Amino acid sequence: DTAVSQTPKYLVTQMGNDKSIKCEQNLGHDTMYWYKQDSKKFLKIMFSYNNKELIINETVPNRFSPKSPDKAHLNLHINSLELGDSAVYFCASSQASTGATRGYTFGSGTRLTVV
Amino acid sequence: SQQGEEDPQALSIQEGENATMNCSYKTSINNLQWYRQNSGRGLVHLILIRSNEREKHSGRLRVTLDTSKKSSSLLITASRAADTASYFCATGGGTSYGKLTFGQGTILTVHP
Numbered sequence: 001d002t003a004v005s006q007t008p009k010y011l012v013t014q015m016g017n018d019k020s021i022k023c024e025q026n027l028g029h030d031t032m033y034w035y036k037q038d039s040k041k042f043l044k045i046m047f048s049y050n051n052k053e054l055i056i057n058e059t060v061p062n063r064f065s066p067k068s069p070d071k072a073h074l075n076l077h078i079n080s081l082e083l084g085d086s087a088v089y090f091c092a093s094s095q096a097s098t099g100a101t102r103g104y105t106f107g108s109g110t111r112l113t114v115v
Numbered sequence: 116s117q118q119g120e121e122d123p124q125a126l127s128i129q130e131g132e133n134a135t136m137n138c139s140y141k142t143s144i145n146n147l148q149w150y151r152q153n154s155g156r157g158l159v160h161l162i163l164i165r166s167n168e169r170e171k172h173s174g175r176l177r178v179t180l181d182t183s184k185k186s187s188s189l190l191i192t193a194s195r196a197a198d199t200a201s202y203f204c205a206t207g208g209g210t211s212y213g214k215l216t217f218g219q220g221t222i223l224t225v226h227p
Contacts, residue, residue, distance in 0.1 A: 004157075033214070041201060043158075043217040056214050090157055103148050103160030104215060 003027050006091050006107040013081055014115055021076045021110045023091030031055070032074035033092040033104070034066060043090070049074055050096060081114045088112070121204060121221040129226050134191040136221040138204030139184075145207065147180055147187050148215065152201045161189075161202075196227045 004025045013019050025032065033056075034046040048056035049068040063079045074091060091107040122137045138147070146165045150158040164171045164180045164187065171178045177190040191198055201222050205215040 041152075041220050043203065045214045045216070048214060058214075092158075103150070103163055104158075105160070106150075106157035108157040109155075 003105050004091055004093055004107040006089075006110050008110060009108065010111050010113075012113045012115065015081055015083060017081050018077070018079045019081060019112070020078070021089055021091075021112075023074045023076070023107060025072055025091075025093040025105070027093055027095075027105060029093040029095045029105070030071050031094050031096050032068065032071070033094075034074065034076050035090040035092060035106075037088040037090060037109070039087070047074075047076075078112075081112075083114050086112055086114045121202070121218045123221060124219070125222045125224070127224045127226065128194055130194060130196055132194055132225075134194050134198070134223055134225070136189045136202050136204075136223070138187045138189070138218055140187075140204075140206050140218075141185065142206075144182075147178075148205045149176075149178060149187075149189050150203045150205060150217075152203065152220070154200070158203065191223075194223075194225045196225050199223060199225045 006023050031050045033048045035043050036046055037043045045058055046060050047066040051071050052068045065077045068074045088109045088111050090109045092104045094104045120139050128134055144166055146163050148163045149161045151161055152158045162173045162176055162178050164178050175192045180187045201220040203217050203220045205217045207214055207216050
C-alpha cells in the first residue's frame, strides 16, 4: 500500500563502486523526482521526469544517471561513487495537473554511505 | 541556490504551547508549501498556500503568506509530543512538473 517506495532503505558501499536506487509509485502520478538531502538536512532537486521524459536536470555530476522505464518508476544509477555522494536520496511524485494543490508525495529515503 | 530560509533553526517548547516557524524566500512564487519530516523518514505534505491567498488553516495548522515581504509563517497550536519533527517550507511547484525548492528547515522539539 506504500504510495512511493524506494529500495534499498540503506546502502553502504565502497568508493569507486556503481550502485542503483529504485523508486516506484502507485499513485498514478505522471511526474517523479529525485532529491538529495545532505548532512545539514538541505534538500536539493536532482532530476524530474514527466511521463518518462526528462524535464529537470540540475547541475549534477554525470556519474548520476536517472532512468524512467515507465511513469510509475524512476531509478537512479550512480557510477564511481565518491565519499561526497553520501547522503539521503528521496524519490517523490506528483500529478502535474494537481501538484500545485496537493503537494508532492515523498518516499522514505535511501541512506547512502560511501566508505 | 537556496530559496527558502526558515527561522528559527531550532525550537524547543512544552506540550500545549504554540509553535511558530517562519520562512523567507527570494523570488516570485506560485505557491508555498510546508512539509514535515520525522527523524529518519520522508517528507509529508502539510499544507499549500497559493500566492493569491493570505491565510490558510488545516486542523491545528495555520499558515500565512505575505508576498510583499516574501515570507510565510506556520503556526502549530496546542502542540503535542508527536509534532516533534523538522518542518520545511518549499516554494515553486507551479502548474506543471515544477520543482520544489526547500529551505533548511526548523527542528521542532515538543517536550511532554
